[in-house]
Amino acid sequence: xxxxxxxxxxxxxxxxxxxxxxxxxxxxxxxxxxxxxxxxxxxxxxxxxxxxxxxxxxxxxxxxxxxxxxxxxxxxxxxxxxxxxxxxxxxxxxxxxxxxxxxxxxxxxxxxxxxxxxxxxxxxxxxxxxxxxxxxxxxxxxxxxxxxxxxxxxxxxxxxxxxxxxxxxxxxxxxxxxxxxxxxxxxxxxxxxxxxxxxxxxxxxxxxxxxxxxxxxxxxxxxxxxxxxxxxxxxxxxxxxxxxxxxxxxxxxxxxxxxxxxxxxxxxxxxxxxxxxxxxxxxxxxxxxxxxxxxxxxxxxxxxxxxxxxxxxxxxxxxxxxxxxxxxxxxxxxxxxxxxxxxxxxxxxxxxxxxxxxxxxxxxxxxxxxxxxxxxxxxxxxxxxxxxxxxxxxxxxxxxxxxxxxxxxxxxxxxxxxxxxxxxxxxxxxxxxxxxxxxxxxxxxxxxxxxxxxxxxxxxxxxxxxxxxxxxxxxxxxxxxxxxxxxxxxxxxx
Numbered sequence: 001x002x003x004x005x006x007x008x009x010x011x012x013x014x015x016x017x018x019x020x021x022x023x024x025x026x027x028x029x030x031x032x033x034x035x036x037x038x039x040x041x042x043x044x045x046x047x048x049x050x051x052x053x054x055x056x057x058x059x060x061x062x063x064x065x066x067x068x069x070x071x072x073x074x075x076x077x078x079x080x081x082x083x084x085x086x087x088x089x090x091x092x093x094x095x096x097x098x099x100x101x102x103x104x105x106x107x108x109x110x111x112x113x114x115x116x117x118x119x120x121x122x123x124x125x126x127x128x129x130x131x132x133x134x135x136x137x138x139x140x141x142x143x144x145x146x147x148x149x150x151x152x153x154x155x156x157x158x159x160x161x162x163x164x165x166x167x168x169x170x171x172x173x174x175x176x177x178x179x180x181x182x183x184x185x186x187x188x189x190x191x192x193x194x195x196x197x198x199x200x201x202x203x204x205x206x207x208x209x210x211x212x213x214x215x216x217x218x219x220x221x222x223x224x225x226x227x228x229x230x231x232x233x234x235x236x237x238x239x240x241x242x243x244x245x246x247x248x249x250x251x252x253x254x255x256x257x258x259x260x261x262x263x264x265x266x267x268x269x270x271x272x273x274x275x276x277x278x279x280x281x282x283x284x285x286x287x288x289x290x291x292x293x294x295x296x297x298x299x300x301x302x303x304x305x306x307x308x309x310x311x312x313x314x315x316x317x318x319x320x321x322x323x324x325x326x327x328x329x330x331x332x333x334x335x336x337x338x339x340x341x342x343x344x345x346x347x348x349x350x351x352x353x354x355x356x357x358x359x360x361x362x363x364x365x366x367x368x369x370x371x372x373x374x375x376x377x378x379x380x381x382x383x384x385x386x387x388x389x390x391x392x393x394x395x396x397x398x399x400x401x402x403x404x405x406x407x408x409x410x411x412x413x414x415x416x417x418x419x420x421x422x423x424x425x426x427x428x429x430x431x432x433x434x435x436x437x438x439x440x441x442x443x444x445x446x447x448x449x450x451x452x453x454x455x456x457x458x459x460x461x462x463x464x465x466x467x468x469x470x471x472x473x474x475x476x477x478x479x480x481x482x483x484x485x486x487x488x489x490x491x492x493x494x
Contacts, residue, residue, distance in 0.1 A: 153177050164194045172200045179207035186210040192226050202229030205238055213238065216245040219257040228265045237264040237272055244276040252283040253291045263295060267303030274304040282307065286315055289329070296333040306337035313341050321348050322359060330367045340371035347375050355382050356393060364401040374405035381409050389416050390427060398435045408439030415443050423450050424461060432469040442473030449477050457484050 153173040155165045158180050168176055176197055183193050183206065196202050206213070206229055213220060228234050228241075241264055248255045253275070255263075263271050275282075275298050282289045287310070289297075297306050310332050317323045321344075331340050344366050351357045355378075365374050378400050385391045389412075399408050412434050419425045423446075433442050446468050453459045457480075467476050487493045 182207040201235035205235040236269040266299040271303035301335040309338040343372040377406040403437040411440040445474040
C-alpha cells in the first residue's frame with residue numbers, strides 16, 4: 001500500500017503557465033481529481049482550489065488593520081455617542097481643520113480600499129504593460145507674488161539715484177540696503193557703495209571690518225578699499241590683508257599700504273598669500289629680488305603663478321640664456337607672466353639662432369600681456385612678413401612688442417597688401433599704425449574710414465595715419481569722423 005502523501009503542494013510542484021499534462025489539467029472552477037480506484041478513494045473529497053489567486057493584503061499596522069477598523073466602524077452607533085463634550089471646546093483653527101480633514105480623507109481612502117473586492121490576478125503570464133511616460137513638469141507662470149523681496153527693494157529711499165540703483169543688480173539691492181547705514185557711517189559715499197556692490201561679499205566685509213582695516217592699513221583711502229573690494233576676490237583679499245599686513249610691513253619686504261593694496265587689487269587674495277608665504281625665498285639668495293620687484297610681479301592677474309615661476313626659472317634664464325634678473329622680472333610683471341617666462345625659456349634659442357633676433361628683442365616681445373602668444377606668432381610669421389611683404393625683423397619686433405602683438409602681426413599679414421595697393425599707404429605707415437596697443441583694431445578702422453575721412457572730410461592719408469598711430473587709434477578715428485564737422489562748423493576749427 002502506497003503511503004498517503006501530504007496535501008500541501010511543494011514549491012517544486014507549482015503549476016506553471018501554459019498547457020498542462022492531460023491528467024492534471026486545471027480549470028477556474030474545477031480542482032485536480034485523482035485517478036479512480038486509487039488508495040485515496042475512501043478519503044473525503046479535497047476542497048476545490050481555484051487557480052485565481054488573490055493578492056496579498058497589505059501588512060497591518062501595529063495598532064490595527066484596515067479590516068478590523070472597518071468592522072469597528074460598522075458596529076459603531078453614532079446615536080450612542082455624546083457630543084455635548086465637544087460643544088464646550090473652543091473651535092479649531094483653520095489650519096487644524098484642514099489638517100484634520102486631510103487625515104480623515106486618508107482614513108476613508110484606506111477603508112474603501114480594504115472593503116473593496118480585491119482585483120483578481122491570473123496565473124497566466126501576460127505581457128507587461130509599458131511604463132507610462134512621466135509627464136513633463138508644468139512650469140507655473142510667474143506671479144507678481146513670486147518676485148524676490150530683494151528685487152522689490154527701492155534704494156531711492158536711501159538716497160540713491162535711479163541711475164545708481166539700475167547699476168546695482170536686483171538681487172544685490174537688499175544687501176546694499178542691509179549695510180548702507182554702516183558703510184555711510186564709515187564715510188563711504190553712495191558712489192562708493194554702488195562700485196562695491198560689483199562684488200556683493202565685500203559689502204558686508206567692509207561694513208563689519210572697516211575699523212580693523214584702518215588699523216592694519218592706516219593710509220588706506222575709501223577709494224583704495226573700494227578698488228580692492230570690487231574685484232572678483234576682493235572680500236577675501238581684504239581679509240587676507242588684515243591677517244598678513246603686519247608681517248609684510250616688517251622685514252624683509254617692509255611694504256607700505258599702497259604696495260599692499262596694489263597687490264590685493266591686481267593679484268587678488270592668492271597673490272597676497274603667496275607674497276607672505278614666499279617673502280624670504282624671494283628676497284634671499286639666489287633670487288635676491290627687491291621689494292619693488294616682488295610687488296611688480298605679484299600685482300597682476302596670475303601674480304601667484306608668476307612668483308612661483310620666477311623662483312623656478314630665474315636661475316636658468318640668467319645662467320643658461322644670459323638674461324639679467326631685471327629682464328626676467330620685466331617679463332614676469334604682466335598678466336600671463338608665468339606663460340611668458342616658460343615660452344622665453346623654450347623659444348629664446350630658436351628666435352636668436354634661427355631668426356636672428358637678439359635677447360633684448362625677445363624680452364621686448366615677451367614683456368607684455370599676451371607675451372607668450374606674441375612670441376609664438378613671431379616665430380611663425382617672421383619669415384613670411386620679411387620675405388613676402390618686405391618688412392625687416394626690427395619692424396616685426398616693433399609690431400609684436402605691444403599688448404595684442406599676436407593679433408597685430410596677423411592683421412598686418414592680411415591687410416598690408418590692401419592698404420598699400422588700394423589706399424596708397426607705405427609699409428612704414430602700416431607698421432606705424434600697427435605698432436601700438438590695439439594695432440589690429442586701428443588697421444581695420446583705417447581700411448574702413450580712410451576713404452571717408454579723405455573724400456568727405458578733406459583729410460590727407462598722412463593725417464589719418466597720424467591719428468591712428470597711437471594707442472586707441474580705432475576710437476580716435478571714429479571720433480574724428482563723428483565730431484570733425486561739428487568742431488569745424490560750430491566751433492570754427494579748420
